[in-house]
Amino acid sequence: xxxxxxxxxxxxxxxxxxxxxxxxxxxxxxxxxxxxxxxxxxxxxxxxxxxxxxxxxxxxxxxxxxxxxxxxxxxxxxxxxxxxxxxxxxxxxxxxxxxxxxxxxxxxxxxxxxxxxxxxxxxxxxxxxxxxxxxxxxxxxxxxxxxxxxxxxxxxxxxxxxxxxxxxxxxxxxxxxxxxxxxxxxxxxxxxxx
Amino acid sequence: xxxxxxxxxxxxxxxxxxxxxxxxxxxxxxxxxxxxxxxxxxxxxxxxxxxxxxxxxxxxxxxxxxxxxxxxxxxxxxxxxxxxxxxxxxxxxxxxxxxxxxxxxxxxxxxxxxxxxxxxxxxxxxxxxxxxxxxxxxxxxxxxxxxxxxxxxxxxxxxxxxxxxxxxxxxxxxxxxxxxxxxxxxxxxxxxxxxxxxxxxxxxxxxxxxxxxxxxxxxxxxxxxxxxxxxxxxxxxxxxxxxxxxxxxxxxxxxxxxxxxxxxxxxxxxxxxxxxxxxxxxxxxxxxxxxxxxxxxxxxxxxxxxxxxxxxxxxxxxxxxxxxxxxxxxxxxxxxxxxxxxxxxxxxxxxxxxxxxxxxxxxxxxxxxxxxxxxxxxxxxxxxxxxxxxxxxxxxxxxxxxxxxxxxxxxxxxxxxxxxxxxxxxxxxxxxxxxxxxxxxxxxxxxxxxxxxxxxxxxxxxxxxxxxxxxxxxxxxxxxxxxxxxxxxxxxxxxxxxxxxxxxxxxxxxxxxxxxxxxxxxxxxxxxxxxxxxxxxxxxxxxxxxxxxxxxxxxxxxxxxxxxxxxxxxxxxxxxxxxxxxxxxxxxx
Numbered sequence: 001x002x003x004x005x006x007x008x009x010x011x012x013x014x015x016x017x018x019x020x021x022x023x024x025x026x027x028x029x030x031x032x033x034x035x036x037x038x039x040x041x042x043x044x045x046x047x048x049x050x051x052x053x054x055x056x057x058x059x060x061x062x063x064x065x066x067x068x069x070x071x072x073x074x075x076x077x078x079x080x081x082x083x084x085x086x087x088x089x090x091x092x093x094x095x096x097x098x099x100x101x102x103x104x105x106x107x108x109x110x111x112x113x114x115x116x117x118x119x120x121x122x123x124x125x126x127x128x129x130x131x132x133x134x135x136x137x138x139x140x141x142x143x144x145x146x147x148x149x150x151x152x153x154x155x156x157x158x159x160x161x162x163x164x165x166x167x168x169x170x171x172x173x174x175x176x177x178x179x180x181x182x183x184x185x186x187x188x189x190x191x192x193x194x
Numbered sequence: 195x196x197x198x199x200x201x202x203x204x205x206x207x208x209x210x211x212x213x214x215x216x217x218x219x220x221x222x223x224x225x226x227x228x229x230x231x232x233x234x235x236x237x238x239x240x241x242x243x244x245x246x247x248x249x250x251x252x253x254x255x256x257x258x259x260x261x262x263x264x265x266x267x268x269x270x271x272x273x274x275x276x277x278x279x280x281x282x283x284x285x286x287x288x289x290x291x292x293x294x295x296x297x298x299x300x301x302x303x304x305x306x307x308x309x310x311x312x313x314x315x316x317x318x319x320x321x322x323x324x325x326x327x328x329x330x331x332x333x334x335x336x337x338x339x340x341x342x343x344x345x346x347x348x349x350x351x352x353x354x355x356x357x358x359x360x361x362x363x364x365x366x367x368x369x370x371x372x373x374x375x376x377x378x379x380x381x382x383x384x385x386x387x388x389x390x391x392x393x394x395x396x397x398x399x400x401x402x403x404x405x406x407x408x409x410x411x412x413x414x415x416x417x418x419x420x421x422x423x424x425x426x427x428x429x430x431x432x433x434x435x436x437x438x439x440x441x442x443x444x445x446x447x448x449x450x451x452x453x454x455x456x457x458x459x460x461x462x463x464x465x466x467x468x469x470x471x472x473x474x475x476x477x478x479x480x481x482x483x484x485x486x487x488x489x490x491x492x493x494x495x496x497x498x499x500x501x502x503x504x505x506x507x508x509x510x511x512x513x514x515x516x517x518x519x520x521x522x523x524x525x526x527x528x529x530x531x532x533x534x535x536x537x538x539x540x541x542x543x544x545x546x547x548x549x550x551x552x553x554x555x556x557x558x559x560x561x562x563x564x565x566x567x568x569x570x571x572x573x574x575x576x577x578x579x580x581x582x583x584x585x586x587x588x589x590x591x592x593x594x595x596x597x598x599x600x601x602x603x604x605x606x607x608x609x610x611x612x613x614x615x616x617x618x619x620x621x622x623x624x625x626x627x628x629x630x631x632x633x634x635x636x637x638x639x640x641x642x643x644x645x646x647x648x649x650x651x652x653x654x655x656x657x658x659x660x661x662x663x664x665x666x667x668x669x670x671x672x673x674x675x676x677x678x679x680x681x682x683x684x685x686x687x688x689x690x691x692x693x694x695x696x697x698x699x700x701x702x703x704x705x706x707x708x709x710x711x712x713x714x715x716x717x718x719x720x721x722x723x724x725x726x727x728x729x730x731x732x733x734x735x736x737x738x739x740x741x742x743x744x745x746x747x748x749x750x751x752x753x754x755x756x757x758x759x760x761x762x763x764x765x766x767x768x769x770x771x772x773x774x775x776x777x778x779x780x781x782x783x
Contacts, residue, residue: 011543024199024361034199035327037360039225039303046747047545060441062327062360066509067530082540084533085509100762101750102543107581107742108751110541125533144761 003056004032004159005064007086008151010075011100012049018173019073019148020051023155025169027055030161037062048079071159072126073151075134076100081118084125091126094154094193095119096134096147130154130193137188146185149174153189163190200364202357205328206295207232208364209335210265214372215293216240217257219250221621222650223269224304225358226297230267231653234662238374243653243662246591246621247272251279251294255348258292259388261379263339267295270311271590273350275622277314280348284320285398286388287346290379291339297353300478300505306571306590308504310479311352315456319402321409322350322456323418324434327362330418334453337418345405345412352455354478356435356505410457418453421466428520429470431463431483431494439511440476443521458486467492474499474520478506547576549748550723550764552715553642556613556689558744558772559696560584563609565703568601570594570614570623573649573717574642577613581743585613592622599626599635609703611638616672617647617655624679630708631680638702639710641672642689644717652720676710683709690715692771718764725765726781727758734777741769741778 006023010016020036027034032055039049052064066085074080074095087093097115104110113121115131122129132154138146149170156166167183174182200208206229210218218241220230234241244250247268254266268276273296280294296314299305315322323338325331331353338349386394413419428447432440433455440449450466452458467473467487475484475496484496499518500511516523547554557577560567561584569575569585570593578585587597598612614623619641630637647653654660659669673686683705685698695713702709718724727748735755742749742756748763749756758769758778770778 012545028197028199028363033363035360035362036199037356039355039359046543046548048543060438061435061508062356062362062438063507065442065512066507078540079543082537084537085530087533101747102541103546103580103745103747104541106747106750107739107745113540121536124536 001057003054003059004070005068006053006071006073007064007069007083008051008053008073008075009079009083010049011079012047014049014075015145015148016049016051016075019152020053022148022152022166022169022173023053025173026161026166027053029165029169030055032056033059035059035062048082050083071155073155075147075151077115077118078102078112081113081121084121087125089127092158093122093126093129094151095122095129095131096151097131098135098147132189132192134189134192137192138185141181141184141188143181146182149182149185150189150192153186154193156186157190157193196366197363198366199361200328201228201359201361202325202328202331202353203228203359204232205331205364206267206335206351206353207236209332210293211236211239212332212367212369212371213263213291213336213339215263215265215339216374217254217262217264218242218267219244219253220267221245221247221250221272222647222653223272224650225299225355226267226269226272226295226353227650227653228358229295230662233265238371241662243647243655245656247276248279251276251283254292254294255279255283255288258288258290258348260289260381261375262290263292264290265293265295265335268297269305270296270298270309271305271307272296273311273314275591277318280314280318280320282390283348284318284402285390285395287401288342288348289382291342292348293335293338293342293351294348295335295351295353297355297358298479299355301355303355306588308479310482311350312455312482313480315350319406320348320350321345321454322352323453324352324455325357325453326434326437326451327357328360328364329362330453331357332364334418341412345409347405352434354435354505406457410460413454413457413459414461416454419459419462420451421462422449422451424448426469427471429466429473430476431466431473431487432476433483434478436476436478436506436511439506439508442508443512443515452483455482458483460490463487463490464492467494472520476500476506476511544579545576546579546745546747547573548719548764549746549762550718550766552644552689552713552717553577554582554744554746555692555715555768556640556642556695556713557582557584558768559689559692559699560611560613562696563699563703566601566606566608566610568594568598568610568612570612570618572615572618572642573644574613574615579745581745591618592626595623595626595630595637595639598637598639599630599633602635602637611640611703613640613642615648616641616643616645616657617653619672620656620670627676627710628679635708636706637708638705641710641712643672643712643714644720646717646720648717648720652717672712681708681710683707684712686712686714688715689713690766690768690771718766723764725767726783727760727763727765728767728770728778728780730755730757731777731779734775736775736777738774740772740774744769744772
């Protein structure tokens with residue numbers, strides 16, 4: 001039975017919800033049964049957010065099972081490293097090289113782990129870890145908020161599905177006036193992975 | 195038929211619309227908020243944000259008495275507020291179908307407790323349905339309305355966070371909702387049925403008991419309770435999300451999937467139990483099924499295997515089942531424990547007040563005052579957290595003022611104040627405020643008026659002058675209301691005027707007169723106000739940490755000075771005001 005499980009991790013306000021909507025739409029487009037779960041509410045206020053998206057022949061639980069994630073998209077470096085229990089030695093991780101300091105770090109009471117340490121932590125749990133400068137790429141195109149589409153571009157090169165399937169869903173979910181920009185963001189993400 | 199991904203909350207609204215619900219009422223509360231929000235957008239319906247959940251349920255009951263189909267929606271603790279109305283409606287019965295959609299929050303993602311509202315079904319003697327995905331959410335609302343009319347009772351449709359906020363496929367139906375009646379509906383003046391004085395209520399209780407008996411019969415044959423045959427070695431009884439997790443884990447087992455979770459189908463359960471070697475209930479939170487099944491004299495396992503605390507997940511169900519020997523132990527448990535321990539060293543990222551939030555300026559002054567602050571439920575609850583650390587109690591909606599009054603009457607030495615939001619005040623703040631006045635209290639009450647219900651995602655309320663369906667309406671004027679009930683010491687000011695607020699706060703805290711401060715500043719997420727970030731003069735910065743103690747995320751400790759993240763900064767300039775070195779310089783737009 002085929003299944004593909006995705007986890008997206010980030011900070012409230014980074015656009016993980018739009019990205020998970022797109023990813024769910026692509027799954028439907030490719031003919032899978034799709035379920036998706038995320039928590040709203042308090043998490044909006046700058047807290048940790050996580051979105052689960054599952055594709056499969058049949059899908060029961062909307063939550064990805066710990067230890068069984070196929071792809072983890074980390075929208076923020078520290079948040080990428082927060083979910084090792086969801087990973088296994090086959091898991092693929094894409095990390096956006098972008099840092100948002102948590103309050104204790106801002107106050108000088110805790111330390112933000114180094115990029116090297118985060119990379120080590122991820123590699124202890126995952127099969128492959130790829131870093132991209134997603135926010136930077138999105139910012140160069142004019143809007144750092146397009147990070148989600150950049151990340152999906154990077155993901156698309158591994159998950160498969162024709163570009164058309166992805167772009168069709170993106171077209172249906174982003175406002176028309178931002179469509180061209182989002183297409184560029186998707187391509188930039190896709191090209192960032194060689 | 196086309197399929198579309200919908201959240202459970204979207205599907206509840208869609209199901210209600212398709213089934214001809216024309217009156218809906220709710221108070222926002224995570225994870226239920228989007229139910230009424232979505233319902234309100236369908237054509238030909240009336241939907242409102244009520245001041246609180248009890249009012250919402252009364253409104254839905256009234257519409258149903260008049261013969262219309264109606265829905266009330268709320269979060270689990272909202273049912274506590276509405277429970278008085280639930281209990282009388284179970285006795286009276288109704289005319290049009292009535293569905294109360296109530297969403298539990300196991301693991302307390304956004305709540306003060308994780309009560310299991312299935313207990314309300316037994317307590318109030320009301321039937322309950324529980325969907326396991328969005329398609330069922332749509333269908334069960336329709337079924338609830340039909341059953342409500344057939345059995346002359348309200349019904350509860352129970353959701354949980356993972357149903358309300360998960361998206362699963364829903365069939366988009368060709369049918370249209372039934373047309374509204376041509377003649378205006380009639381409230382039948384049936385006094386014996388609708389006037390619950392003791393003499394009448396005594397006649398109704400036997401009706402309620404007989405109805406429950408009939409509902410239990412119905413439960414035996416309703417297609418929403420179904421047996422899914424498996425190996426017969428292991429039989430699982432489950433409902434809702436637990437059913438989905440169990441389906442992932444127990445691939446060989448037989449299942450009794452319950453869509454109707456109260457009253458239970460005893461014969462069906464007996465039949466299922468006799469067809470399997472081991473019977474196990476997989477249920478989140480309380481042993482609600484397990485205890486009832488055991489009372490039937492049936493041998494069953496449940497809470498000896500699965501936790502009573504917190505929400506389930508596929509991994510929790512799998513690891514508990516493996517420990518109990520129900521399935522083969524999987525490799526990787528030790529690795530998982532090591533990974534969990536690595537993750538636990540990472541700095542946490544708790545929710546915090548937004549950059550530019552008016553509450554932050556108020557809490558700055560409250561912390562300075564050293565007062566004992568009795569809080570309430572809303573964004574401002576985040577004022578308890580470091581570094582603001584200026585709230586010392588939060589219980590439930592509206593509790594702040596009464597608790598402050600009680601503490602004052604117990605004669606503690608501290609200066610005290612109650613603090614609650616504008617929406618929370620309209621929800622349940624007025625009665626305790628009247629109590630303070632009536633019973634000679636001295637409590638200072640602060641209403642943090644940001645002119646919207648912000649925490650749940652920007653809903654309108656009686657003070658905003660706009661309804662859920664975007665109609666202009668009378669806005670209740672907080673100051674006039676509070677003066678009208680008899681308060682004479684009332685001040686309204688902007689918390690960003692921190693010097694003036696400091697003086698007013700001290701004046702009120704020191705006064706024996708009961709008083710109210712309205713701390714008025716609109717939510718910046720709602721108004722979308724954003725100004726240029728101020729600039730830090732690194733030479734002038736004394737690195738004293740006073741601005742960092744505002745707990746504002748763009749302000750960061752840097753090498754020997756602070757710096758400001760311009761993407762996160764809202765440009766509110768509160769840090770400019772508190773900096774003793776004039777090292778943070780406002781910028782013109």
